[in-house]
Structure formats: structure tokens, C-alpha cells
Amino acid sequence: MSTRHGAVHRGAQRLAGPLRTAVSGLPRPFWWLWAGMLITSAGGFVLPFLAIYLTGERGYSASFTGLTLAVFGVGSGIASLLGGVLADRLGRRAVLLASEALAVTGMVVLGTARSEALVLVGTLVVGVGLNATRPARAAAVADLVDPTDRPRAYSLLYWATNLGFSVAAVTAGSAAEHGFVILFVVNALANLAAGAVVYRWVPETRPAPAAKSGGTQAGTNARPAPAVHRDRPFLVLLGSILLLGVLFQQPLVALPLTMTADHLTPGDYGLAMMMNGLVIAVLQLPLTRLAGRLRPESALAAATVTTGVGLALTALVHSLPGYAATVVIWSLGEIVVWPTCMALVAALAPPHAHGTYQGWFLSVWSASVALAPLISGQLIQTFNTAVVWTMCLILALMAASAHLLLGRLRRAVSAPVTLSEGTDAVAP
Numbered sequence: 404m405s406t407r408h409g410a411v412h413r414g415a416q417r418l419a420g421p422l423r424t425a426v427s428g429l430p431r432p433f434w435w436l437w438a439g440m441l442i443t444s445a446g447g448f449v450l451p452f453l454a455i456y457l458t459g460e461r462g463y464s465a466s467f468t469g470l471t472l473a474v475f476g477v478g479s480g481i482a483s484l485l486g487g488v489l490a491d492r493l494g495r496r497a498v499l500l501a502s503e504a505l506a507v508t509g510m511v512v513l514g515t516a517r518s519e520a521l522v523l524v525g526t527l528v529v530g531v532g533l534n535a536t537r538p539a540r541a542a543a544v545a546d547l548v549d550p551t552d553r554p555r556a557y558s559l560l561y562w563a564t565n566l567g568f569s570v571a572a573v574t575a576g577s578a579a580e581h582g583f584v585i586l587f588v589v590n591a592l593a594n595l596a597a598g599a600v601v602y603r604w605v606p607e608t609r610p611a612p613a614a615k616s617g618g619t620q621a622g623t624n625a626r627p628a629p630a631v632h633r634d635r636p637f638l639v640l641l642g643s644i645l646l647l648g649v650l651f652q653q654p655l656v657a658l659p660l661t662m663t664a665d666h667l668t669p670g671d672y673g674l675a676m677m678m679n680g681l682v683i684a685v686l687q688l689p690l691t692r693l694a695g696r697l698r699p700e701s702a703l704a705a706a707t708v709t710t711g712v713g714l715a716l717t718a719l720v721h722s723l724p725g726y727a728a729t730v731v732i733w734s735l736g737e738i739v740v741w742p743t744c745m746a747l748v749a750a751l752a753p754p755h756a757h758g759t760y761q762g763w764f765l766s767v768w769s770a771s772v773a774l775a776p777l778i779s780g781q782l783i784q785t786f787n788t789a790v791v792w793t794m795c796l797i798l799a800l801m802a803a804s805a806h807l808l809l810g811r812l813r814r815a816v817s818a819p820v821t822l823s824e825g826t827d828a829v830a831p
Contacts, residue, residue, distance in 0.1 A: 428552060444566070448575035496543075496605060500602060504598060550750060554694070558742035639805050646798045649774060653779060679730050747809075779794075
């Protein structure tokens, strides 16, 4: 018996070591930002059920519901860019607090609206409030966390987001059975609580104005800080992000149609997609550490190719286990792609422009989200779903090539490239 207990204890120690490494060494304000992210994600009850609420509970038409969701998308795109710019000019803390207040206000308006106009206004305010926080939070993380730890920090934020959404998906469905008003109340309270966390425990992190005067990025290998439209490495990254956004929308756009064509049910689609959340929950932290052994551009290229292969294989499977297997493959790529992109944006941005750069990144991603269904819908209507999955592999290879080009450009301008953890960093 003692031998068995000893084996269990040693196994627990082996698991605790990597976890301790993943969470150690980050400043306390980061963890309060992480907690706020977890709270708003776990309390994000409204968006997953907004279409059902508008059509089923309120009796609005499908066309008006589509218009409402489009308004949310417009608000999200504008807020991502504007929130980043304001975070640089007014401060990260100010934007975070104002955004949470807007989100709470929008939830109240949307939940009590009795006219189409008020529904649209409430949805627009919610879209702005929920998304203006994203560049401000990302900029605050860049301010707080050492460059070598940023991939780990952004990975932890991404992990909190997915963990929270998993909780919300389960609990919001049960809550909706007792009335949709509960969804709006819980969501508003979650944003209120996140705002309180920022107000009480998150200081202003924006660099002092003196950081702008030098016109260079911090670090031993500083380079002049160009405007966004003249920053060639950043523009290459934005181009690849546009392609990545189209890729990662296909599981939401084309996969349901592909599985339906194979006579699988919506429940089967839900089971297949459940593998995405499971893979992220279990493998996010260890895979991020593994990716940290590579140059960030190389890790991003490898993850992008993995994503493209996983999506392309969708065209070859016709059963639920097959679809679930493809979800596992492209989820492995997703785990690395998002945090590495955010860390690269932070590495490319001058200290005084972290918010603006993160805002551009998120705005381009939002544009790709709007573009993806237009492209895939036209391809499916003209050809079939198999063409979409072939397109995914082509786009993935193009994006991976852009990531490798980004690496060469950064080396050419002597930009700092050490984004990985501790002694695993690779020198330029």
C-alpha cells in the first residue's frame, strides 16, 4: 500500500512542477487582470443565447436578429481599435473601467428593451463595452510582464477565457430555462465585479510620457518606432492574422454544414466541438511551454500548419470519431497561435503604443471574422464543403510563410526576439 501511495505522490509532484513553473514569477496585478478575465468569461451568459432570445423569447424575425448580430460585430470592431488608441492616450485602467461600465449599461438596456431601436442601441453598447477591454488588457499585460514571460501570460489569459466560456455554456443554458432575464442579470453582475477588481487592485500601467521621447522600443537592441502603417514586420503579422481569422472561423461556419451533410445531428456537432475546450483546458499550459523552446515566428508557423492540416483532414472524414479527431488536431494549433500572436504584437509595439498595436491586431481579427462566412458561404454554394477545407490548408501555408518572413524581417532590423520562457529563450 505504501508503494502505491508513494507512486501517487511522485505522480502528483511531476504534475505540480510544470504547473508551478507556468504560474510562478508573474506580478500580482497580472493575476487580478486574469481574475477579471475569468469572471467576465464565466459570466458571459448573454452572447451565446442572444439569437435564441431575440427569435424565441421576443419573437423578432431572423433578418432582424441577423442585423442585431451584425451591429454587435460593428461595435466590436470599432471598439477594438478605439479602445487600443484610448488605452495609450488615457490609460489602461481608465479604458478598462469605462468599458466594464458600458457593458453593464448595455446589458441593462438590451435586457429591458421593448423596441427594435433600443435592442440595436443596447447591442451596440454591449459590443463596444465587451471589446474595448481587450486591447487595454493586452497592453496592461505587456506593461506589467517581462518580455520573456509574455507568451506564458497571454496563454494564461487565453486559458482563463476558454475555461470561463466552458462554465458559461453549461450554466447559462440551465439558467435560461428559468427565464432569460437571469442571463442579463448575471452578465451585468459579472462585468460589474470585473470592474470592481480593476478599480481596487489594478494600478495604471501606461508608461510615462518620457518613454515616447526616445522614439525607440525598450531593450538592448532597440529600433526606431515607426508608425503602424510603416512598420513592415507588423504589417506582415497583420496580413497573416487576417488569414488566421478566416481559418479559425470555419469550425463555426463550415463544420456544422459538413457534418449535417453526413447526416450527423447538432448534438454530434456539439460533442465534436467539446474536444476543442477539452484540449485547451488540458494542454494549454504544457504546449505553451514547449512552444517557448522555439523562436516565436517558428512556433507560430508550426502551429499554423498544424491548424491547416487538421482543418483540411475534415474533408476526408465522415463519422463523429473522425470529426472529433480533426478537432483535436487543429485545437493543438489554436493553443499556440493566439498567445504567440499577442506576444509578437507586444514585442513589435513601442512601449507607448502597446494599446494601439493590440487594437489593430484585434480589429483585423474582427474583420476576418466578418469575412470568413462570406468566403466559405460562396465556396459552398458554388462547389461544396470539401473546397473550403482545401482552402484552409492553402491559407495556412500562406500564413506560415508570412510568419517565417516576419522572423527574417525582425532579424534584419535587430528587433528583440526572445519571447520564450527563461533559459529556454533562443537568441537572435
